[in-house]
Amino acid sequence: MLGTLIPSFPERLFGRQIPSGSQWRKKLRFWGSVRIVAVLVLGICSCADKEGYPHDLSYPQRADLIVEESPKLNPNNPSPPGGLEKSIANLALVGGKILDPIKLPEATQAEITKLLDEQFGTPAQPRVGNGKAELGDLGKKLKLDSQTLAQGSVAYRRNCLHCHGLSGDGKGSSGLWVHPPPRDFRQGRFKFISTNPAKNLNRPRREDILRTLRMGLHGTSMPAFGILPLEELEALASYVIHLGIRGEVEFSIEKTLLKPQSQVINLFENFLPDEEVSKAQETLTYFVPKFVKEIVGQYHTAESQILIPPEYPFKDSELSDSIKRGFRLFSSQAPDALGCVSCHIDYGRQSPWQYDEWGSLNRPSNLTAGIYKGGRRPLDLFWRIKRGIPPSKMPAATLTGEDEVKKTWDLVNFIEALPYPATLPEEVRNAVYGPTRRIAKPN
Ligand code: HEC
Ligand code: HEC
Numbered sequence: 096m097l098g099t100l101i102p103s104f105p106e107r108l109f110g111r112q113i114p115s116g117s118q119w120r121k122k123l124r125f126w127g128s129v130r131i132v133a134v135l136v137l138g139i140c141s142c143a144d145k146e147g148y149p150h151d152l153s154y155p156q157r158a159d160l161i162v163e164e165s166p167k168l169n170p171n172n173p174s175p176p177g178g179l180e181k182s183i184a185n186l187a188l189v190g191g192k193i194l195d196p197i198k199l200p201e202a203t204q205a206e207i208t209k210l211l212d213e214q215f216g217t218p219a220q221p222r223v224g225n226g227k228a229e230l231g232d233l234g235k236k237l238k239l240d241s242q243t244l245a246q247g248s249v250a251y252r253r254n255c256l257h258c259h260g261l262s263g264d265g266k267g268s269s270g271l272w273v274h275p276p277p278r279d280f281r282q283g284r285f286k287f288i289s290t291n292p293a294k295n296l297n298r299p300r301r302e303d304i305l306r307t308l309r310m311g312l313h314g315t316s317m318p319a320f321g322i323l324p325l326e327e328l329e330a331l332a333s334y335v336i337h338l339g340i341r342g343e344v345e346f347s348i349e350k351t352l353l354k355p356q357s358q359v360i361n362l363f364e365n366f367l368p369d370e371e372v373s374k375a376q377e378t379l380t381y382f383v384p385k386f387v388k389e390i391v392g393q394y395h396t397a398e399s400q401i402l403i404p405p406e407y408p409f410k411d412s413e414l415s416d417s418i419k420r421g422f423r424l425f426s427s428q429a430p431d432a433l434g435c436v437s438c439h440i441d442y443g444r445q446s447p448w449q450y451d452e453w454g455s456l457n458r459p460s461n462l463t464a465g466i467y468k469g470g471r472r473p474l475d476l477f478w479r480i481k482r483g484i485p486p487s488k489m490p491a492a493t494l495t496g497e498d499e500v501k502k503t504w505d506l507v508n509f510i511e512a513l514p515y516p517a518t519l520p521e522e523v524r525n526a527v528y529g530p531t532r533r534i535a536k537p538n
Pocket of ligand 2: 458
């Protein structure tokens, strides 16, 4: 193979014929091969280098609008392809609240950027924490060490950048053209999480992010990356957390500073003990590292807070009754009904568009289609029901009392059977697919 790459050596050198088989020819052949090997090696090295980000590139300062509150009223249509930014700019006209970070004084913007660079490095050399002792070994435990992050950044550039964008804003070159839009990581919010709600922690476990990466989000343009080696997926998960924390610090500070002065203190109060609040007001330099540590700590706590489902309580012969009970809970027909149908109208076939926390639109899922973004295992559905999908404004089901476990599995059983009419008990099949099924009138 290599032989074919070696250029044919010259017949003449300095005007003299080179006799065949001479030492010269051998030497030339030898050095020719060395040159080819060197070119190949250098080529491979420089390719690998080109895969990472340039070293003089910094993360961009946030310039796009912040959605402080999305509108409560349902819109009629989603924004047209490529129109997300325009529709966010117009949210205030339909009852939402938006803030413009560009309105912060230039000196404040520069200070925030400087502090973020200190804590999070650059795309080529990402980090979490300023390298001093403040984070302790929290970062290491969460695999946020610089080496893993650097590996994650290369893989992110190759696989994710075109959708999720350099800073994780979800506005990569393809990102603007897909619906739903790619996640804007900069709020540190994730939809598909499995942590225990009792701790009031809306953080994903690393495993939640890894699941998303391995399986993708069905029914959206988020691809499955299960073919990548586990080590690369782990590094990608770390890099996503890095972008999430960086973005969240920027988002929270800018959102707070853009509010009237009286409210500024709230952010600091949430994160610092009383005696430190006044200091924090004086200087962001003091506050930012503490804030970073607080958030990293929350991600770390989430790791050990998996919501483990209690044992499945039914025998096979009880499935049909369980589906019936699940159906009643889902609908509005029983006293203990949860009214899931009030959003998943007609079991989701006629759900209206709704705003999510990012100011983009989605619909309560069509649950007759059997397509679940967060996974189709009973376990995944269990987590969706118990956790809700807070950024999409789907509340966690309020199930209480002795029957809580049974009711949750009843709902899972109903949802699992719903797309397959033949597996539904007759009364449920008629209600969901029968001729008396109600079709909502368009508003
Ligand atoms: C073709 C576009 C596209 C590419 C490429 C892409 N994503 Fe996504 N990603 C999406 C979309 C769209 C969503 C949000 C779907 C939704 O919210 O319904 C998403 C959501 C996510 C989420 C959020 C999951 C949650 O629980 O909220 C994570 C994490 C994520 N992507 C990571 C990645 C990583 C890492 C890569 C690269 C390895 C990647 N994505 C590549 C489109 C993409
Ligand atoms: C306030 C409105 C609302 C209510 C009430 C609601 N949902 Fe949802 N649900 C949503 C929205 C919105 C989505 C889509 C989220 C997304 O794709 O980002 C959704 C998605 C889902 C999904 C799909 C998850 C996935 O992985 O794709 C399931 C399952 C689900 N809901 C079950 C339920 C059940 C069971 C109830 C009642 C206990 C319920 N929902 C009540 C709004 C609601």
